[in-house]
Amino acid sequence: MQAGYLPRSSFIHRLNPLTKLVWLCVAGSVSFIVPNPRLLAVMLVIVAALAVMARVGHPWLVFMRAALLPALAITVINVLMSPYHGDRMLFASYSGDNRLLFHLAWGPLQLTVTAFGLQKGILLGLRWLSLVAPAGVFIYTTRPEDFAAALSRLRVPHSVAFAAGAALRLIPVLIEDIVTVVAAQRARGLQWDRRLISRARFLPVVIVPLIGCSIRRATDMAAAMETRAYGATAHRTSCYPPHFRVVDACAVGVSLVVLVAGILSRVGT
């Protein structure tokens, strides 16, 4: 899986990182506000369209495939954990009557699947997906240092902004490290089979080298930063700041309209 900035030529890449940050926040909030699985699905389709426009459609799909497992877990857990209390539910948005679809009682263990529970599970699964989907587009289209610069513009202290940018930049490096460590240990006969014991053995064998590499990387990075005058002055400048164009203003405008519409739709119900 690709997990970092992908340089492509698209208008989404050229948008100011602040614009994209606003969009990310709006999309996240709206996916929490919207009570309707169908609307969430529409949002997902829109994000997919944006990913395609940004020419990161394929890596975005791979990213979403990785997000699918937690989504399924959320759905399944919520479906199984919704007890049946007659046909009343907290949210008015569930449609139809609440019916008991499936019931299994085995000693103290009670498994119930209800119509509302099913709806709730699907809603929450979709909510998770539509929450992470814009994040994927954001990560693939925003240079970490632009993200840091954007945070600085918001008066976030530069050290915090730089750390956030560096964290974004180091995600793909960490993934690469994990892949290499696993390969190095497999080459020395390590097997990751399904037995729990060997998995417990597997962990330190991978995590210890990973910590070793990360400590080395952190020290190297600290040395490189210091010798390049990091922290020499409190008034750090930016030589190539991202511009805020008319397109950005429009995109921010559209995002805010969507946010207001989302809030209104919720208030309406």
Place this chain on the structure above:
Amino acid sequence: MLKDTTLAERSERPASGALTSALKVERLSFRYARRREWALRDVSFEIAPGECVLISGPSGGGKTTLLRCLNGLVPHLYQGQYEGRASVFGSDVAGLAVAAIATWVGTVFQNPDGQMLTSTVESEVAFGVENLGVPADEGRARCEAALQFVGITHLRHRPVTTLSGGEKQRLAIAGTLVMRSSILLFDEPLSNIDPGGASEFLAHLSSLRQAGFTVVIVEQRVRQVRTLADRVIWLEDHTVASDERCSTTSAPRAWLRFAEAAGSHEREDGLAGEVKRRGPLRVAPSDVAVAFEGVTFRYPYGPEVLTDVSLALEAGSWACVIGRNGCGKTTLAKLTSGLLRPTGGRVTVGGLDTSSHSSRSLCGVVGYVFQNPLHALHASTVKEELAFYPKNLGWGKDEVELSVDAALAAVRLGGQAHESPFVLSGGEQQRVAIASVISGHPRVLILDEPTLGMTGPDLEALRLFIRTLTAQDRLVITITHDLELVRHSDRVVVLSDGCVCADGPPTRILSDEFVAGVFGA
């Protein structure tokens, strides 16, 4: 040559009387916190502005620590017991912040990736000026000048990860030039780049010298840098063993000492001089240990890394795989070890098809030492680390014990058997990583860049060691940029653009024109 005047007017030197030295070290000793031995003992020397000095010596002799004393990382970032004095243009390093020293002293570190702090070329170059709070207009002008000076203006919008080793190094130089430092420190600049990148670097070094920079290079590959240096400081046993001027007529004694230490390894005579064939290569089909038949490989959704590779490597021989960064060398190694499977064609190892055998059944046959030892080291003692592989292969306790002891002796680490691999030096860790694969007695051994950070005696030992393995009818495959090592192998396979573009004994392959052709040097 300088192409822009903005770089020429470098930072003001602090005024403190008549300055004859750019860098001065007086009776400097340093011991890292929680270490018993001194990393430097009573080191003194002086470097005049505009001088080009090579600091060399065996690994673990204190070279990198010395560099850290010059740019202030010792004692500011790396703490410990510090005695004596190091000064830059007359100012005490210990009394200045590292960021302040950075405007006089620029550092290019050994690992090109480790020093990249942002994701594109342009922002990477600008990082230093931005930290100094230089106004954006002037900062951009400095960045332009620096990019132009190192000749990478055309790469300015490229992501850092897509650059070659040589390009990354030039970027690192540009990143220090923007701060107008007039002293440049290089830590092992040749160790991480391919031979093409190395000659690029050397050409660049001479233009830095002509532009009047003071240059200090820590490097073990003396032969290549020697012609450019005014002086060689030889560090051995944590102190200065010799400090001599280079003249054009005679090689300094330090250099001869090095040649001696390395055996015939670095002698002046041409590349073909020392190569001896060790008996005829056997070609009986039963002796083929690794065979590639029309192998193609691509990562999912990626471009083709290998396009049609056919190759047969015999047991009991030593083959080297060389080629530019990113030409598919590591992919070839991973295909051999069964960690990857070919998308087309067939790879057989000791008669087993890697596509139809699990990596578990192959891992007893092929041992693979990865480039960075930190990717493998995990155990609490060296001994446990070595036992990991044979235990995974399901060996009995006594067998494991015997094989671990043999492997320890082979890499001369018997004394460190009960220490943690994480407290060892980089070179020792490398040897532990090699031993931790040897202990499983693989019939095919792959070594990825085994000579990083190794000097003369270590190299000699490695070569002898490889020879004992081939004498036991094992196949050794080394992936390397180190042409000095390649000279001693039986066979050289040159990869270029995913194909084998040359294959033969080193005498033929290492002719200068040929290497130049492959590496574009």
